[in-house]
Amino acid sequence: MNVQEFEELWITLNELYNADRFLEYIEISSAAVESAIKLGMYDKAILLLRYSCASYFQTGDLQLSISVLEQYRELTFQHGNDIDLIQYYNIAAIYWGTFGHLKKSEELMLKGLKIAESIQHVESLGKIYNNLSDLEISMGNYRTAKEFALKSLYYSNAFEVQHKEPYTGIMYPKTNLAVSLIWLNEFDEANILLQELLATIHNPPYSKVQLEVFNAYAILCERQGRVSEAIDLYQKTKHYALQNNDLSLLQIIYNSLVKLIEDQGNKIVLCAVQKEYINILLEIQRENYSHVLFEMEYNDHKKQFEKNAYFDPLTNIYNRRYFDENAKRMLEKAAEGNQQLALMMVDLDHFKEINDMNGHLFGDDALTNTAKTLQDYFQPFESIVARFGGDEFIILSQVKEGETVQTLADNLYQTLTALSLMVNGETVQLEFSIGVSTNNFGKIKIVEELIKHADEALYKSKRNGRNQITHYNHYCDVGNGI
Structure with a gap:
C-alpha cells in the first residue's frame, strides 16, 4: 500500500469510526495499521490501534481487543507522546476493571490522570474522571462516583465554563451521574438526565x-x-x-x-x-x-x-501483489493445454466525481459493490479477481469450452451496468469502461504483455466516451470497440 492509498483508507476509517460503524472499522483497520507502521506514520498507527481497541470494546469482542491492546501498548511506549500514554492508560484501565481487577484499574487511571493534569489536557481529564466515576459505582461509592461524574461533565463543557477542546463523550458521564443519583435516592434529578439521554x-x-x-x-x-x-x-x-x-x-x-x-x-x-x-x-x-x-x-x-x-483491505478481494504472483502460473498452465484465457481491466467511470458529489463513504460503497459483483460473476470460473489500484480492477479468467471471450465480456458488462446505489433517496447508476485482451490460446505467456494489451483497450474505451467494452486486436495496434 503506497502513501496515497493509505491516506484514502485513513479518511475512510476515521469516517467509519466517527459514524459508530465499528464492525466495518474493525474489518479493514489492521491492514491500515500495518501500512502506517511500514510508512513510519507511527502517530497514525497509534491512533488506529486506539480506535480498534475501542471498536472491539463497543462490539463486545474483547478477546481480539486484548491482542490489539498489546500491539497498541508496545507502539505507544516506543513512539507515543504524553497524550498517547494517557490514552493507553485509560483504555488499559477499562479492561482491567471490566475483568474485576479494580485496584489495577484505578492504578492505571491515576497514572494517566497525573500526566493529564501536568499538561492540562482537557479531553483526557474528562475521560479519566468519567472512568473513575464508573469505577466508584462498581465499588458502591456513589457520592464519590457523583463527584467524579460532575468533574467529567465540567471538562465536557456541560456547565458555564467552556473549554476549547472538551471531552466529547458526554453521554458516558451523564449516565454515570444518573446511576449515582439513583443510588443516592435523588430520583427526580436522575430521571431528568435519563429522559434527555433516552431521547437521543x-x-x-x-x-x-x-x-x-x-x-x-x-x-x-x-x-x-x-x-x-x-x-x-x-x-x-x-x-x-x-x-x-x-x-x-x-x-x-x-x-x-x-x-x-x-x-x-x-x-x-x-x-x-x-x-x-x-x-x-x-x-x-x-x-x-x-x-x-x-x-x-x-x-x-x-x-x-x-x-x-494479499487482500485489498477495503474490498476484501485480492490485491495487485496477489495477482502478480499468481497470474504467471495461470498463464503457464493455460499454455500447456492451449487454453483460452481472457484478461479484463475494469474501470469505474467518473469515480472522482462520485466521491466529490456523494461523499467518500459512498465512493467506498461503489468500490465494494463492484468488487463483490466481479467476485460473484467469476466464481464459476477458474479466475483471479483483484483490485488493481484506485478505481481499477483486473481479472484473469478461463474461457469455458463452447463460450467466447465476447460472450464472457458482454455478460459481465450487462451485470456491472445493472449496479446502482441509493444516496439521499436518489438512485445513482454506476458506469464502467472495460478493456479485454486474451492469451491467444496459450501463445502469449507473459502477464505484462496481456496487461498492456488490456490497458490499451481500456484507454480506447475511455477515449471513445466511456461506459463501453473494447477488445484488443492482436492483428493491429489498437483495440476494436463493441
Whole structure:
C-alpha cells in the first residue's frame, strides 16, 4: 500500500469510526495499521490501534481487543507522546476493571490522570474522571462516583465554563451521574438526565453506552417500585447485550432480573440457572482474559498480516501483489493445454466525481459493490479477481469450452451496468469502461504483455466516451470497440 492509498483508507476509517460503524472499522483497520507502521506514520498507527481497541470494546469482542491492546501498548511506549500514554492508560484501565481487577484499574487511571493534569489536557481529564466515576459505582461509592461524574461533565463543557477542546463523550458521564443519583435516592434529578439521554437513542443496533442508559433507567424503575416496567427494560437490554456479547453487563442485568422475579415469586429456577450459566461463562472469560493481560502475549497477528499482504483491505478481494504472483502460473498452465484465457481491466467511470458529489463513504460503497459483483460473476470460473489500484480492477479468467471471450465480456458488462446505489433517496447508476485482451490460446505467456494489451483497450474505451467494452486486436495496434 503506497502513501496515497493509505491516506484514502485513513479518511475512510476515521469516517467509519466517527459514524459508530465499528464492525466495518474493525474489518479493514489492521491492514491500515500495518501500512502506517511500514510508512513510519507511527502517530497514525497509534491512533488506529486506539480506535480498534475501542471498536472491539463497543462490539463486545474483547478477546481480539486484548491482542490489539498489546500491539497498541508496545507502539505507544516506543513512539507515543504524553497524550498517547494517557490514552493507553485509560483504555488499559477499562479492561482491567471490566475483568474485576479494580485496584489495577484505578492504578492505571491515576497514572494517566497525573500526566493529564501536568499538561492540562482537557479531553483526557474528562475521560479519566468519567472512568473513575464508573469505577466508584462498581465499588458502591456513589457520592464519590457523583463527584467524579460532575468533574467529567465540567471538562465536557456541560456547565458555564467552556473549554476549547472538551471531552466529547458526554453521554458516558451523564449516565454515570444518573446511576449515582439513583443510588443516592435523588430520583427526580436522575430521571431528568435519563429522559434527555433516552431521547437521543433511536433504532438498533445499540452501542455499549446506549445499553447502559437502558440499564440505568431500569434501575430507576426498580428503585421506584415500577417492577413490571423494570423487568421489561432489563429484558430488552439483556437481548441486545447478548447480541453484543457484553457479558459484564449481562451479569449485572441477570442479577437484577433474578432478584426482581424472585420477589414476584415465579420463574425462580429458570432464572437462577440462567444466572449461574452466565456467571460461569463470565468467570471462564475473566480467567482467560486476566491471564492474557498479565502475560501480555501476542501471538495471533502474524497470520493476519500474511493474509493482509494479499487482500485489498477495503474490498476484501485480492490485491495487485496477489495477482502478480499468481497470474504467471495461470498463464503457464493455460499454455500447456492451449487454453483460452481472457484478461479484463475494469474501470469505474467518473469515480472522482462520485466521491466529490456523494461523499467518500459512498465512493467506498461503489468500490465494494463492484468488487463483490466481479467476485460473484467469476466464481464459476477458474479466475483471479483483484483490485488493481484506485478505481481499477483486473481479472484473469478461463474461457469455458463452447463460450467466447465476447460472450464472457458482454455478460459481465450487462451485470456491472445493472449496479446502482441509493444516496439521499436518489438512485445513482454506476458506469464502467472495460478493456479485454486474451492469451491467444496459450501463445502469449507473459502477464505484462496481456496487461498492456488490456490497458490499451481500456484507454480506447475511455477515449471513445466511456461506459463501453473494447477488445484488443492482436492483428493491429489498437483495440476494436463493441
